[in-house]
Amino acid sequence: MARAVVEPAVRKHATHGPVDAPGPAELKQLAESRPAELYEAVEQLCRRASSEGPDGASALRTVGWMAEALANTRSRDCARFAADIVGRLLPLGSAQRDEPGRLRRMVAAVLVTAQQLRDLEPLFGELPDAAHDPAVEVRACLLGELALIGGGRGRPVLDAYAERLRELGHPLARMPRTRLDIEHRFAVRVRGLGPVKTTAQLRSRFPEIPPTDSGAAAAHTAGETPDAGRARVAAEPFTVSDWAREPEVRFFTLPSPLDPDDFNVSFVKRLPLDCLAGEGTRRGEAVACRTMPDDVLNELFSAAYNGGVNGRGQGGAYSRLYAWNSMYALLGVPAGTPLLDAVGRAADHRWVRFMAFTDWFHHDTSDVAFAVLDPTRTRVAVLAATDTDAGG
Template structure:
C-alpha cells in the first residue's frame, strides 16, 4: 500500500474499533510501549487513542495513558491533544436532524443573529492593511485541504489602525476588505456566532471530508480543527488548549455566506471571520465544495 493508503487504513481501523469495542478489550493493544513512531501499528494506536478521547473512554485506563505519554515523548502530533473532550468540543460528531450545512442566506439568518449594516464599519475597512502569512494561512485552511474540499480555501489576515467596534464587525466591513470570495455581485449576509460553532465547522470539514476527498477520522480532524482555530486567532502552539478556549471567548466570531462567483453554491459553502480582543486584527477564511466539474473545482493545494 502507499503511505496514504496505510494512513487511511489506520484511521478507519481506529474509528471502527472505537465504535464497536469496549475499552477493556482494547487495553491489551497498548501493553507494549513504542520506541519508534515508524513501527507497525503505532499510527493506528495513536488514532485509536484520539478516537477514544472523543467518546469519553480514556479516563481510568493506565495502559492507555502510558502509551499516550510515550507518543508525546516521541513527538507524535496527536500526542499533544487533550485526553478527553473539552466543553468547547461538545458538538463534535453530534449530528442534529434538520441542521445540515448552511447553504443559503435564509438558513444562516434563521440560526444566527445577523449583524446590521454599519456605516462606521464600512469606513473602517478602507485603511485595513493585509498581513500575509503563508504558514498561518496553511494551518487555518488545513481542515479543508486535508478533507479534500474542491477549492483551496481563501485565508486572509488584516491589521487595522484603530480598534473596530464589535457591532461594526459585519458584512459592511467584510465586503470592503481585499478578499476574493466577496468580489462581484450577489447577496451577502454576516451573522454573529460562537467559538464552539466555529471549531465544530472546522472539525466537520476534516472529519467527514469533501465530496471528492476523504474524511480524516476524529483524531486528526480534532488536531486540524484546533490548529486552524489557533491560526485564526494567531496563537502560538505553546498556548494550552484550555487557555485557547478561554481566549476564543474574548474574540468576536462571524459566519458569512455570499452568492458571489468565488463560491460553488453546491454541496457546502463556509465563510468565517474573527476579530481579536484588541479589535485591530482580523482573520477571514472562506471555503467551498462541489461534486461537479466547475471552474476551480479541481484545485488542490
C-alpha cells in the first residue's frame, strides 16, 4: 500500500531524522495506482513537518517530488491533488523561503504539459477574492503556462478566472493569453543553437558591425545616468535564476544624436563598463553584432526559464513576466505601457550584441551582453550577464 512506502519517511521526519522519499519509479506507480493514499501521506507529512531548520527543507523537497509525480499522472484526481498540495499545504517552513513559490511554478508547468485541459478546468471553478494566495498563485501560473502553448482561451471558466486576476491586479494577468509573434522562440530548442560562448559563434549567427573612429569618439562624450530601480528590473531574469555573477546594467546619455553606423564595437568598448575593463590586454578582440528585439527577449526568457548553472528555472509563466519586465527597463518605457505598444517601440530601437575577452566574461556556460540605442539616438542601455560552474 502507499502508506507502507511513504509513512516511514513521515515517521523519520517527525523524529527529526532525514526525510526519505520513494524513488521515481515507486512514486510513479503510487500516483497511478493509489493517488488518494499518496496524497494522504503527503498531507500527513506536511502536518508533521518542522517549520525550521534542515528538516523543513528536506520535507519540502520530498513533498515536491510527490506533487510532481501526481502532476505527471494524467487524471482529474491527480491534477486536483497536485494543485492542492502546492496551493494549500505549502509552505512547510522558512528554511528555503523561495522554494514553495518555485514548487508552485514547477507543478503548474508539469500539469499543463501532462494533463488534459478538461481535467484542469475544474480547478478554476471558484473565483478568487485575493491575488496573493497560494492556491490562486498556482492557478495564475497554470493560465500563464497555457498561454505559452495557446491553450485555454474561449473556455468560459478559465476566461472568467483570468478576468478576475486582472481585476485583482495579479502580476501575471498583464500577460496576453496567447503567445505574441515576438515570443516565437520561447522554450524552443534548435540543435546546434545553444548559448553563445565564443566570438566565432557570435559572428556566425549575427551580422558583425564594423568599427569606426567616430564611434570611439562618441563614446567619450557619453555620460552615465544611474537608475538603480530600472537596473534591478533589467537584471531580474538573471538574478531570480541565480546566474553566477551579478549582471551589469548601465545607462548612458549622449549630448547629440549618435550616427547609427557608429553604434558598434568601437563605441561599446569605450564606455566605462565593468564587463569590458581590461579589454585589449587578453588574447582576442571584442566583437559587436547587430541583433533584433526577439533575440534579446528570448535570451531574457531563457535566462529565467532554464536557470543558472547553479540555480533553478522559474517556469514559463514567470519567466515570461521577468523577460518583459527586463525588456521594458531596457527600453525605458513605463510599466503600464501595453505590450503591443512596447513591441512597436522595441522595433524602433537599435540592438547590438557584444562579447569581449576580459576577466568578467567566462566564455564557459553562457555570456549575454546587449547594448540598446533609443530612437532619439541619445540614450543607451547596456546589460551584460555571465554564468559558469567554475569556482571563484
